[in-house]
Amino acid sequence: MKIWPLLLKAPKYLGLWMLADIAYVFFLSFFIDAIIPLSFSKFVFVHFLAIGVGAMVMFTGLGAGILWIPVLTFLEIRPSEAVAISIFTQIAGKGTGSLTYLFNGMVDVKTAVAFIPMALVGVTLGFLFSFYMRGYEQFLLYIFVFIASYLLIRTIQSLRSLTPAIKAPQVIPPPVIYAGSYPVVILSSFFTGLLSIGNSDWLIPHMALKLKMPISRAVATSLLIMFVTILFYLVLTCLGVWQGYASWPHGTYLLFATCSGVIVGGQIGTRLIRISWFERYQKHTFIVLLGASIIHLLC
Template identity: 85%
Template sequence: MKIWPLLFKMPKHLGFWMLADTAYVFFLFFFFNALIPLSFSKFMFVHFLAIGVGSMVMFTGVGGGILWIPVLTFLEIRPSEAVAISIFTQIAGKGTGSLTYLFNGMVDVKAATAFIPMALAGVTLGFLSSFYISRGYEQLLLYIFVLIAVYLLIRTIQSLRYRISFIDTSPGINPPITYAKSYPVVILSSFFTGLLSIGNTDWLIPHMTIKLKMPTSRAVATSLLIMFVTILFYLFLAGISVWLGYASWPHGTYLLFATCSGVIVGGQIGTRLSRIPWFERYQKHTFIVFLGVSIIHLLC
């Protein structure tokens, strides 16, 4: 029996990730309170919470920051530090989850290829602007983002009344999609990612479902891949700023031992929920609920 083909297929199965997570927790158990300044009970609390957050983020596509930042603040992590830890955590979850979507053929590769360069340009502009924009103007930009997010939320709710069959529609009668018309949305949403650490999926998913006529599951998968590349590039920019002395490394990074491993498992669970017909039917509804929670969180 050849073992290499079997090992290659194993990461495609959820059992592999569950077993790897169990082994990871068992290994770390001997280092708590010694090398890792974290109790086992606190680790397990954050770890299981991360599994839940990762599942919902990969299923709905909503930015994980709306769930992570309040929790990290509750764990006595300063908001500015919580934003950085949240981004590092999302890289782990969205990385494995979006790649799973990609390998399963759920990502619109043409749209992702067209939008990723625009997203990188937007996040770079937002990141550089954060060093020059005062706190007052930053709050104003936050309110502008919320207003646009509310508009997209309303449009998404209205779209629930229309049931379009994307499977039965013949590709030959569909008008060609002009991705250039979507560039302003991608750049602007990614600008807020670089400036305020807000996920661009909150804009991209409604835009793709309404304007590009994508099924919700395909829009979620495509947007999450774009978001993963965006925040990965954001991390690169943050590392450069720390190296040059313009910023400092966040405290509380020991929580990443719990959050990153949890969202990896949660990401694998979330990507599989969209394959279940009942969950797929209410995927857009779940996104609406979480986008509404995101707006409320940003206003509080």
Template identity: 30%
Template sequence: MSLTEILGYFGALFIGIVLGLIGGGGSILTVPILVYLLTINPVTATAYSLFVVGASSLVGAIKNMQKGLVDYKTAFSFAIPAVTVVFLTRRFLVPAIPNVLWTIDDFELTKNIAIMLFFALLMLFSSYSMITSQSLTNAVSQKRPSYKLLVLQAVIIGVVTGLVGAGGGFLIIPALVLLAKIPIKRAVATSLLIIAINSLIGFTGDIINTSVNWSFLLIFTFISILGIFLGMYLSNYIAGKNLKKGFGWFVLLMGSYILFKELFN
């Protein structure tokens, strides 16, 4: 086993630890770890990421269900349109994207580069959300929930999740608070169930198009889940909120690195 492979598996553990400590964000690193450390094709990496993110989120969702924090009506109102779009994106849209999108002088924009560039932009948006730490605690108003806008948001997030294999929790949570009008604590808990459903069912859209290395994928996912429990244990001693901004800056650097590498390498 090479050094980069060892670092890749440590990366899986790190993903879980971050999820356990701050309740989200760690999954944004799954695709870069799979692509740059474990040299997996970006399209395959986004498929694997859906499985890893889905399984990891399911662990957190089950814990929140036991605590009675999940709003099931909102979860399924959001998840049904979102998971339909994720599945269709993975099953039909991603395979339909041509291997070469366009060529400008000596630069050739391939499907793999385009996916990583889009993912890098998603990382930058995610890092901004974590760094600014805009509070949604008091965002719930007395107005009626806007389920039409919630469904529209679900469709948009479904496309993003399907394209890059990220859970999109930083997009889902504000939607649940601002549109479904549920408290932030329940929104965080409910988002994990939505992410688990979106990611795991979305992954099934890849099974026909992707040759899955199940032994690798299950080991990587198992290590990530172990990291979640380790992160939960460490959260008793470390305040996750204090780490969120620091992790946001790390994600910002990673996203910037991916942009530079894909455009100028």
């Protein structure tokens, strides 16, 4: 099976994204370690890591916070500040990737429209509650591990769902099913605002098990919901800084390396799902990455 032609064909312009990324890195190299407090070797390491994270997030639907929080704490960023950096990074990658899914007709638009208002309520509650959690960094990590472990078990359970991975439009569930899903959407978005754990980590298993949605469609739909949610989180952060209730997190210089990387990674991830072998092991990849993040934090 020829993989590269499948990665490079429509949606087009992956090559342009890569060329733009190379030009960006070349241009930024003149400012690294001079104006931007970041060594070139560290920039390259974080940048390529961001490409990998962006690809896996858009391919599996795994919330990037699950992957970024362990990495950022390893880079000596405090957990409370790592949350904001993680979410700001996700805006770039999930924005390009989720819009690609939307334009290719893979998103269940009616489900997304029904869930997004509840997601905005949840992320607002999580953002406000985070002000009371400052100074409890270790406790935040414990909550993070607990929630990630729950998601891991939930995803393993969803492996028993044998729904076919087809991209044709499915029968839309009646509104009463949407209403029954609202608590899941609000709770998952609450932890997005508190810990940057993506609500997509909850919504993908929920959509597969409860709404009987094919996994590829569940990934595309939940990522669009997640993108709108984190975009709203950025608005809340800007309002908090403007009103003097919050300050910009330490370590935001890493965004120079992460944002451009996840954009390219996001474009790669949306193409991986079109390859049958990768699509077959989409859930398994989700489980492996989630388990590895939990083990890293425990160690």
